[in-house]
Amino acid sequence: MDTHQATHGRSCLSATLPMGIIMKHFLALAVLTLSLLLPTVSTANDFDWMRDFNVRAEADQDGVRLRLQKTFNINGAEIDLVWSNTKDPADAFNVIALADISDRPVREVLSAYEKSTGWGNLAKQLGIKPGSAEFHALKSGNYGQASVLGEQASSGKGKSNGNGKGKN
Numbered sequence: 001m002d003t004h005q006a007t008h009g010r011s012c013l014s015a016t017l018p019m020g021i022i023m024k025h026f027l028a029l030a031v032l033t034l035s036l037l038l039p040t041v042s043t044a045n046d047f048d049w050m051r052d053f054n055v056r057a058e059a060d061q062d063g064v065r066l067r068l069q070k071t072f073n074i075n076g077a078e079i080d081l082v083w084s085n086t087k088d089p090a091d092a093f094n095v096i097a098l099a100d101i102s103d104r105p106v107r108e109v110l111s112a113y114e115k116s117t118g119w120g121n122l123a124k125q126l127g128i129k130p131g132s133a134e135f136h137a138l139k140s141g142n143y144g145q146a147s148v149l150g151e152q153a154s155s156g157k158g159k160s161n162g163n164g165k166g167k168n
Contacts, residue, residue, distance in 0.1 A: 046139045047139055047141075049140070049141030049145060050088075050091075051090075053090040053093065053141075053145055053149065054088045054089050056149050057090070057093075060150070061089070063150055064148055064149065065079050065080075065083065067147060067149070067150060068092075068096060071144050071148050072096050072100050072144075078096075078106045078107075079096075081106070081107070082095050082096055082110055085114070086110075086113065094113075094138065095109050098113075098119075098122065098123065098126055098128065101123075101126075101128055101132075101135065101143075102123075102126040102127055104126055109122075112125055112126065119138075119139070
């Protein structure tokens with residue numbers, strides 16, 4: 001301990017800077033840290049369902065592919081095309097669901113996906129408002145994901161009414 005610390009019982013730093021300034025700096029650092037973390041935390045729930053979907057879809061690929069056909073009324077060749085040109089089953093689901101939401105051909109959405117920088121940007125490019133009920137359902141995992149996994153269908157399923165896309 002130096003002489004000043006022994007005499008006053010405080011470290012040299014606190015002796016040279018008033019406690020108010022130290023607290024202001026600490027609070028500013030805390031606010032900055034939180035402001036950097038909040039955008040990550042606020043979007044953490046968007047598309048969180050995808051990891052679980054991928055695990056479950058990998059365990060039952062044939063079943064998931066058949067249920068995709070039934071849920072979105074598209075043919076097996078389109079399922080194969082999307083499945084083989086997306087990075088994982090959840091991306092394949094999203095491409096097919098975005099085709100359903102946007103009323104665009106699956107091939108067109110797949111082409112846009114291959115050039116896209118994210119689901120929100122892709123939705124905008126397809127004319128889907130990111131604030132729409134359908135896009136919120138897709139982000140939160142309530143746009144038919146349960147029925148494609150073989151579970152009881154959720155009431156949040158999008159607008160697909162069995163007329164399907166079947167477009168090439």
